[in-house]
Amino acid sequence: MTGRVDALAAGAPAVRAVVEREPKILEVAQPFRPTARQAAKPAEHGAFGFRKEDADLVEAFDRELRSFLGTPEHLDVVARFGVSAAELPDATTAELCAR
Template identity: 30%
Template structure:
C-alpha cells in the first residue's frame, strides 16, 4: 500500500533536508501513523500552499501535511483529528526597528509592510486586526517571504511562533515575537487533510492518531522539533 503526501518548505513541520530527504515534525508523525496502519511506501510531493487543497481534491496525492483547520477549508477537504494547536508570531529583522509585536501594531503604522504566504490564515487575522491590504505582501512560499524580510522589502513575516523561532535560532539577523494569546485562550488547531472521497484512509489515520497522540513516543519525537506541551496538550485527547 502506497500513500502520496504533499508537503511545503516550512520548518520545523516539513521541509527538504540538504541530502534531499523530506523531514520535519509532521513528516515524522505521518510516517509513524502510516506505517502503523500498514502503508509500505510513502511518496512525498513538494508543492505550494495554494496547491495543497486542489491537489488532494483532484487526486494528485492522497493526503496533505497538517495545516490550520478552518470552516472554509473543511468545505473542500476532510480533516483528520487535530495534531497541534499553534499561536502566531512575527519573524523580524534583529532589533525589530518598527516595534511590531502584533497585527494591531502593524495596522497602527502605515509604513509597516507585513509578509504572508498567500492563502494562509494569517491574512484573515491581519485583516481582522485592521491591517490594510496595501500593507500586506503575499508570497508563494515561506523561503520567498524570508528572503524579502532579509532584503528589507517587508518589516515582518507572519507565521506560527514555533516555526518562526526555529528560523530565528538559525539566523542571527532575525528575531521572533510571539503574539499574545487570544481572549478565548485557545490557539487554532491543525490537521492532516484528505479528499472527501478518501474516507477509508481518513478513518484509518484517525484511528491511529487517537491511539498515538499524547503518548511518550509522540511527545519525544515532537520535542526534537521544538513542539512542546503547549502545542500538543490541547489536542492529544481529541
C-alpha cells in the same frame, strides 16, 4: 526608523529562536492562550485529506492517529521541530469545525 518593534506574531518555534538570541530584552508570553476574539477566528491546524470514497481508510487512519497523539514518541517527534506539548491543538475536529 528606529529599528524597534512593539510586538511580534509568529509560530512558537520561531518566537523561541528569537528570544534565545536576545533573552535580556525579549520574553515569550507563558502560558499563551488566545483572547476570546482570536479564539472566535478559524483555527490554524494541520490536517490530512482523503477522498470521500475512502471512509474505511479514514476510520483506520483516525484510529491509529488517536493512539499515537500525546504519546512520548509523538512528543519526541514534535519536539524536534520546536513544538512543546502545551502548543499542540487541544480541540477535536468537531470542536474546531463548530467554531
